Amino acid sequence: MVRDIIIFKGSKKDFDEYVAERIGDSSYTPFMELIQKYNARLRPNESGVSEEALSEKIPLDYCVVKADDYASVLPHVLSNFSTIISLNCDIACLLVHNPPRRVEDSLKIYSENSIEYVESEYQHISREKIIEIYKSLDNEILGQHKCKKQMVTGLYKISKEDTDKPVVLMFYGPSGVGKTESAKSISKSLGGKLLRIQFSMMQTAEAFNYVFGAEHSNNSLAKDMLSRESNVILIDEFDKVDPRFYNAFYELFDEGKYVDTNYDVDLKQSIFICTCNYDSEESIRMNLGPAMYSRFSECIQFGELEKEQKLKIADRWYRVVLSKLDREEIEVIEETNILDWFNSNIERYDNIRILKTKLENAVFQKLAEHYIFSQKA
Incomplete structure (x- = not known):
């Protein structure tokens, strides 16, 4: 009993x-x-x-x-x-x-x-919360000023609408210019870890089972969304998914409901952020189809970063990497010209993710040479 x-x-x-x-x-x-x-x-x-x-x-x-x-x-x-x-x-x-x-x-x-x-109770999107989101975006995401204003406009809209319909934003533009980081920033402001779903990995029968549900013992989209910490859900590389999967998202984006083999999920007033690498709204409409395109509350274009913005990102990331080191290691790196080299060659990098990786690798390669490779057997 x-x-x-x-x-x-x-x-x-x-x-x-x-x-x-x-x-x-x-x-x-x-x-x-x-x-x-x-x-x-x-x-x-x-x-x-x-x-x-x-x-x-x-x-x-x-x-x-x-x-x-x-x-x-x-x-x-x-x-x-x-x-x-x-x-x-x-x-x-x-x-x-x-x-x-x-x-x-x-x-x-x-x-x-x-x-x-x-x-679980998710934070209400009030005007005060939107102000906090905008400040965080402005502090954490360099450049993309027009994009940040469009994001905030979309969120303001949902805060005033008498509806439970989710807001669905499409971030589009080249890789490594702040799309994913913007989603993370919004999620952090609203509390909880961002739920990130990467459709670039979903090209098999296993992916079909993930989206529509199969065995109760397997992971699924519904199970992941049900257990989300944040009411912000990032669907990365939406353009890479098999078009057959789009049927699963029509009711979800329209009404905030998702039903699969094992679960019913209520996602009302959620914020869905999709990303793709198309260079125009027309490309999105042509490739994803009018039915899917019409479900996006707003399409927000991310552009290439300017040189000054890249320099600020390199400097900020350099300091982040140094914060992981002890005092002696920092002194070794500060005697090198690593940061100066990246500043002089910053135009080579259009993808900020690659820039960060290369800079970090340069720091640890220098440390390995100093402490490991220079030691005689």
Whole structure:
């Protein structure tokens, strides 16, 4: 028997905090321990537990089912979830994190009054929050002034609309000019780690299963979105995805709903940021199709960075790399001309990601030469 059921939908971080607050100093029984008891009842001769002990109901104050637990059990456990957990135990309070649909349906055999739903709370996009986002973008992203104003305009719009529809922004332009970093900055301002989905990796049958859902034990887009920490979701390189997958996004971008084989996800008032390397809105419309193009709230073009902006990025990143070193290593690097060389050759680098990698490699190559390669065997 289970007296009270808490179904929590949201991030692992929020669920762990909720459990700690709910049970206080009390201890809880993990779900996998209940599965061990269930298996012992199925195979008592192998378990070494007496028949008498197995027939007794074990009283539990709290049992916690974590989202990762479902991947460790067979499909029949999900369909018969309520029976299995109460077979050996009387549970006062069951706390369940992001249950697949079959688990949630199984728990509904109990009175609706026994089930309480709790969700992660995501920050409301107020005017004050938009000001904070703009300041962070201005501080962290060099250049792209027009882009930053367009981002803030899009966010301001959603803060005033009486709708739960997500805002869907398309960032387009060359690689390595701040598209992904801008998404990270917005997510940081709104709290929580950015959920980043990279479609460039999704070209196989496995990718189809990820988008539309398959075995409950596998990762999926719905599962990742359900457990997001931030209400900002970055879909990187949207132009690289198989066009057959676009069907999955029409209702998501229109209404903030996503349904796959195992999960129903509510993404109302979320911020979706898609990126691509097209050089114009017309290219986006032609390549992604009018149906998908019409779902974007705004298309924001990122341009090449100017020389002065690249110099500032090189200087900033140089200082970040030096902050990882000890005093002696810093002195070794400061005696070199590494930063001067990059400043003199900054025009070679249009991709800031490559610039940062090359600069960092130069620093550590010099340290390796000084401390490792120069040592005689």
